[in-house]
Amino acid sequence: MTDTTAPDDSGSEPSLGDRLRRHVSENRRGMLHDLVFALAWVTLVSLLFDYVFVNAPTWAYYMFMLAGIPAYFGFFISLDMAREQR
Template sequence: MTDADSTDGGIVATVRNHVREHRGGMVVDLVFALTWVTVVTVLFQVVQGPNWAYQLCLASGVVAYYGFFTSLSLAKDRQSTR
């Protein structure tokens, strides 16, 4: 076995472990992204808005993601302290 083979095996094992540890969070992230893109795409097909606004709405999904999950985390923390 060469050094490249052992390095590739190490990378694959590292990725596999990361996915195994974070599977639930990765699924939630994927569902959020797919939902956001679907809603924005359908909305812009209905209203036929300009392309720059469509791209801006897609990019604002990053802000929406962090805003949603930050507020969810704060709400859970607040509820657990009651």
């Protein structure tokens, strides 16, 4: 296992709970951004298909959901590029 911290003197690996807590504390902000983007995307697509594209086929709904993957990367890459230009 590749761990950046020194092992304990006890010789045992940290528990799953300890590793999970450490991971969440190190990546808190990124995980929050991911969650907010996912909730916004799913809400937007659901509202579109509930009120605008009412008679659209189910496969179109799933394709819009899958389009969230490139939209996620496109959004955050462009956000990083905008931050670098400041």
